[in-house]
Amino acid sequence: MAKSFVGGVHPPCRKDRTHALPIERLPVPKTVVIPLSQHTGKVNAPLVAVGDRVLLGQKIGDIDAPIACPVHASVSGRVTAVEMRYHTNGREVLSIVIENDFTDELHPTVQPKNLNDMSAADVLRWLREAGIVGMGGGGFPTHAKLAPPPGGTLDTVLLNGAECEPYLTADHRVMVEWADDVILGLRCLMKAAGVKQGYIGVEVNKTDALTALRQAIAPALDIQIVPLAVKYPQGAEQQLIAACLNRTVPKGKRPVHIGVVVNNVHTAQAIAHSLRTGFPSIERVITVDGACVERPGNFLVRVGTSFADILAVCGLASEPCKLLSGGPMMGMAMHTSAVPVSKCTSGILALSRAESPAGEPMTCVRCAACIDVCPMFIYPTLIAQYGERGRLEEAEKYGALVCHECGACTYACPSHIPLMQWIRRAKSDIYARRERG
């Protein structure tokens, strides 16, 4: 019986076009744009200047801060600019532009590692140097995630292979094609965290991934594969932990407080790849799909490749209404295709008007659909209404700060009210007021 959580919605999966397509390597572009921030935390300082020659895998941005993670050159070539460029988060971020010389000359630091020779502390240091961040979208630096809470210990590493967002099949392909790497990466994470038990949660619509992972772990007992019901947001951290481990993350706390670390399956694969080859995190698999895309698929691309370069290869059959970075439930709508793929870009979707219709918002009819589907058991319509009127105490009381922005409420609302947007606004208003004091 597949495990699950309370609440949630069942959006159409739309994975048929890409889930069976093997991962394909895309041509490396002429120019890459490497944002100095591809993670949650402090923005890196550039380590190179305009005119410098950089080598493949060379560290080009870093900063001494507890929550930060360096970035590396994904091609060899010359730095042509260090300037503000649009990032997939919608903001301009200081970025390093590299003109590819197509030699892929390796930096001397690119050396394979042996997990058995490293202590847990060595692994943590190395994870940071390799630029490993959460590749599911959050981008939290992995080494920082593995630090136990003050006075507490970690007991479980949980890999997220739910991939509950419609369209996206990149994680699915990673699990099918690189199952051994996913398991090796998980063992590496378990070593760094000093834990004995690992879990991988996978939605049951990915039968081939479940089979591949089971074959890759057999006959070990330290890792369990957990089949999960197909429901959104199954891959949200709290919901995944509730389903796989039957444990609850207390309100306002992070999973480490109950001894759990959650990482994406692609992150685990990237760790294993880095161990085996010595390459830092400079490439990832993305799903490219949407009705406007002529040749959908799963592509291995270098970090810094622009959406425009990728869409040029995949082809656009018609002009998209929306260009998304990520899935349709939580992804960001881009205003330009001149944005680079970062370590946390899981997909590029070029959606037609029919795929992403804009409903006309009506009055709330108090049907409570938003409340019934909310996996965090909060009151979306009340937060939205109070937030809209600037009554932030009430918005907070009804759960504004508990919201992790899965968007199930907006998806379900029969009045087409942009609840998620109002809740985001209420949250930022509450935080802004706290800062003012």
Next chain:
Amino acid sequence: MDIKKLTVSSSPHFHSKNSVRRAMLWVLAALTPAALFAVYYYGAYVLVLLLAGIVTAVACEALILMLRKKPVSGALDGSAAVTGLLLALNVPAGAPWWLVVIGSFLAIGIGKQVFGGIGHNPFNPALAARAILVVSWPARMTDWVGPGLVSAATPLAQYRAGNVVPSYLDLFFGFRPGSLGEMSVFLLLVGGLTLIFLKIIDWKIPVSFVGTVALLTWVLPREGQTAFFAGDPLFHVLSGGLILGAFFMATDWTTSPITKRGRIVMGVGAGIITAIIRLYGGLPEGVTFAILIMNACTPLIDRFTLGKSFGSARGAS
């Protein structure tokens, strides 16, 4: 291909097929079998009453929206049609057509638009209008008839008078006098369960409402009697407007609680009031007033039944 114009908006970029109109059309569809049964049982005149209710409601909604300078298309969202149909289903077959027209007008005008229209009315509009009609035209609103429009008493009135009542089977399939929409429990259940299956209504209100009425009418002695646990719960569940009210009126989105526990409170409360009125009140039937009273309590119920968010410790909010 060049991309010239991209829409930028907050996620999610997907929407379910849910819409108010879709839900309202399903409610209309779910009520249709029971309504058609009334046409079959009483005759074609009933069709006039049903259409009078729907047409008046939609026309009034459109007119008032126009006066309020709101988009008139709102009249076609299905909610006015549902209100009009429910109002018509709440009158006896002997009612004149103009009574339905007045009732429908009151439902939309006084019951709904006066408060700001859809989503803002505190009381179920059809029931609010029915209450006004019962008070204003008491004789016409109790002009119960049988097939062929000959006068007849409702099972609840017969029961109260100590007379013979129809068999459970007749009650279940609807062969008894009553308001147009309340007769066939069987067809109402078919419609109501469909709405529950489609998640348009929550099972909690009808189940707790009907369950409470059954329990209390079984346990409590009716007026003039003293024996406890001697009531006839099945008769009470099958007669009157309980099933129509519990599945189609107490579940009205706008006027029922939005919290999960609140919906149970709503159902239990309405059940208690219904049972008390039926057993001890001055009227044979109490569903209308039970629901209206619980509608008035809805904001309070919501306030005291707020659930805790995911991961909240016991005792914390």
